[in-house]
Amino acid sequence: MTTGKVVTIANQKGGVGKTTTAVNLAASLAIAERKTLLVDLDPQANASSGVGVAAEGESDVYRWLLGECETPAVVQPTALDFLFVLPATPDLIGAEIELLNCAEREFFLARRLSPLLADFDYIFIDCSPSLGLLTVNALTAADSVLIPLQSEYYALEGLGQLLSTIDRVRNGLNPGLDVEGILLTMVDLRTTLAHQVEAEARGHFGELVYETIIPRNVRLSESPSHGRPIALYDVTSKGAQAYFSLAEEFIARQNGSGGR
Numbered sequence: 290m291t292t293g294k295v296v297t298i299a300n301q302k303g304g305v306g307k308t309t310t311a312v313n314l315a316a317s318l319a320i321a322e323r324k325t326l327l328v329d330l331d332p333q334a335n336a337s338s339g340v341g342v343a344a345e346g347e348s349d350v351y352r353w354l355l356g357e358c359e360t361p362a363v364v365q366p367t368a369l370d371f372l373f374v375l376p377a378t379p380d381l382i383g384a385e386i387e388l389l390n391c392a393e394r395e396f397f398l399a400r401r402l403s404p405l406l407a408d409f410d411y412i413f414i415d416c417s418p419s420l421g422l423l424t425v426n427a428l429t430a431a432d433s434v435l436i437p438l439q440s441e442y443y444a445l446e447g448l449g450q451l452l453s454t455i456d457r458v459r460n461g462l463n464p465g466l467d468v469e470g471i472l473l474t475m476v477d478l479r480t481t482l483a484h485q486v487e488a489e490a491r492g493h494f495g496e497l498v499y500e501t502i503i504p505r506n507v508r509l510s511e512s513p514s515h516g517r518p519i520a521l522y523d524v525t526s527k528g529a530q531a532y533f534s535l536a537e538e539f540i541a542r543q544n545g546s547g548g549r
Contacts, residue, residue, distance in 0.1 A: 292406035292407055293326075293405070293406045293407070293408070293409040293410055293411055293412050294410070294411050294412070294432050294433070294543070295402065295406070295411075295412045295414065295430055295431045295432050295433075296411060296412070296413050296414070296431060296432065296433050296434070296435050296469055297413075297414040297416060297424075297427040297428055297430070297431035297433075297434050297435070298310055298311045298314075298413060298414065298415055298416065298434075298435045298436075298437065299416045299424055299427065299428065299434055299435075299436065299451065300418065300436055300437055300438070300447070300448075300451060301418055301419055301420045301424075301447065301450060301451055301454075302418060302439070302444075302447045303418035304418075304439070305418075305437045305438065305439040305444075305474060305475070306437045306439065306472075306474030306475050306503060307415065307416070307418065307437050308331065308335045308336050308339060308415050308513075309339075309437075309474070309503075309509065309513070310435070310437050310472060310474065310503070310532075310535075311327060311336050311413050311414075311415035312327065312336055312339040312340055312415075312513075312518050313509075313518050313519050313520070313528070313529075313532040314413065314435075314532060314535055314536060314539065315327045315372060315411070315413045315518075316340070316369055316372055316518035316519075316520050316521070316532070317518075317520060317532045317533050317535065317536035318371075318410070318411055318536050318539070318540070319367075319369040319370070319371035319372035320369065320371075320520055320533075320536075321536055321537075321540065322371055323371060323410040323411055323540075324371050324373075324408070324409050324410050324411075325371060325372050325373070325409060325410060325411045325412070325413065326364065326373050326374070326375065326405065326408075326409045326411070326412045326413070327340065327372065327373070327374045327375070327413050327415065328350065328374075328375045328402070328412060328413065328414045328415065329350055329374065329375060329376055329377035329415055330350060330377065330381070330398070330414050330415060330416050330417070330423050330424075330426075330427055331377060331381070331415055331416060331417040331418075332377060332378075332379050332380075332381040332382040332417060333377075333379075333417065334376065334377040334378055334379065334381075335415075335513065336374070336377070336415040337374055337376035337377055338513065338516055339512075339513045339516065339518065340367045340368070340369075340372065340374050340516070340517075340518060341367065341368060341516030341517060342365045342367060342374045342376050343376060344363075344365075344376040344377065344378045345362075345365070348362040348363045349363065349376055349377060349378045349380065349381070350363065350375050350376060350377045350378075350381060351377065351378065351380045351381040351383065351384055352380075353375065353401060354384055354397055354398060354401055354426075355384070355387060355397075356401075360401075360404065360405065363375055363376070364405075368517070368521060369518070369521070373409075381423070384422075384423060385421055385422050385423060388422055388426075389422065394422060394426075395422070395425050395426055395429045395462050396426070396429055396430075396462075397426055398414075398423075398426035398427060398429070398430040399426070399429050399430035402430050414427040414430065414431065420450070420451070420454050424454075425454075425458065425462070428454070428455065428458040428462075428463060428466060429458060429462045429463045430463075431463070431466060432465065432466070432467065433466065433467040433468065433469035434455055434466065434467070434468055434469055435469040435470055435471075435472060436448065436451060436468065436470070436471045436472065437472050437474045437503075438471050438472065438473055438474065438486075438490060439474055439475050440473055440474070440475060440476045440477070440480075440482065440483040440486040440487065441482070441486065442482065442486075444486060445486070445489060445490065445493070448471075452468075455468065468497055469539075469542075470497055470498070470499050470539075470542070471490060471494055471497050471498045471499065472498075472499050472501070472502075472503065472535065473486070473487055473490065473498065473499070473502040473503065474502075474503040475503065475504075475505050476502045476503060476504050476505065477504070477505045478502075478504070487502070499535060499538055500538060501531060501534045501535040501538050502531070503528070503531045503532070503535070504527050504528065504531060506526055506527045506528035506531075508522065508523040508526035508527075508528055508529075509526065509527075509528030509529075512528075519532060520532070520533070
């Protein structure tokens with residue numbers, strides 16, 4: 290039986306386009322009629338609001354993760370037929386504390402996601418900008434990690450710390466964890482720095498770096514405040530076109546395989 294591929298989108302640095310990528314890549318794949326689940330594992334709940342969904346009552350990813358509510362009550366539809374979301378609330382911040390003393394605390398998310406793998410082509414996990422226990426759960430549950438990399442001076446320095454964490458998770462918790470790819474985000478090709486960061490990233494990581502780059506784009510920045518992925522907010526914008534290209538490249542990289 291084919292099972293869905295789980296991709297964690299992670300970077301311990303904030304403001305690198307992580308949630309923007311989670312929302313808009315998931316939406317673009319949904320438009321391509323891939324049934325996609327977006328798991329919001331960030332207490333800021335920006336991925337949830339970015340697709341116009343709020344948790345209903347006490348049915349949210351926090352209570353679901355701890356087994357206090359069942360999956361059908363938590364998975365919410367969106368404005369796109371093939372896109373669903375498991376929404377967060379600020380209560381999720383308590384999960385780091387509650388899981389701390391639990392046995393096998395790194396595997397809670399993997400166990401909860403397991404029954405959903407047959408229902409989706411892709412499951413994307415949006416993480417908070419940290420390398421805490423929730424992010425470790427996301428890495429342990431994932432087949433691969435997609436890393437947004439902002440075109441700025443210290444970006445590659447921070448990337449080394451994340452890659453070290455991925456190696457530790459691979460060695461101790463999830464031997465099958467791969468790096469799905471590195472995505473250059475918030476790129477302003479009018480600047481020399483952006484070209485330097487791109488050249489250095491491609492020189493060091495080669496084909497792991499997506500050919501698609503995500504430009505700085507006003508419409509892309511506006512869309513979350515309207516609770517809509519960029520494809521629904523302004524389909525003709527450069528931001529929307531970039532994420533469509535990324536989805537095409539992402540699908541092509543799967544080599545016809547959508548599962549474990």
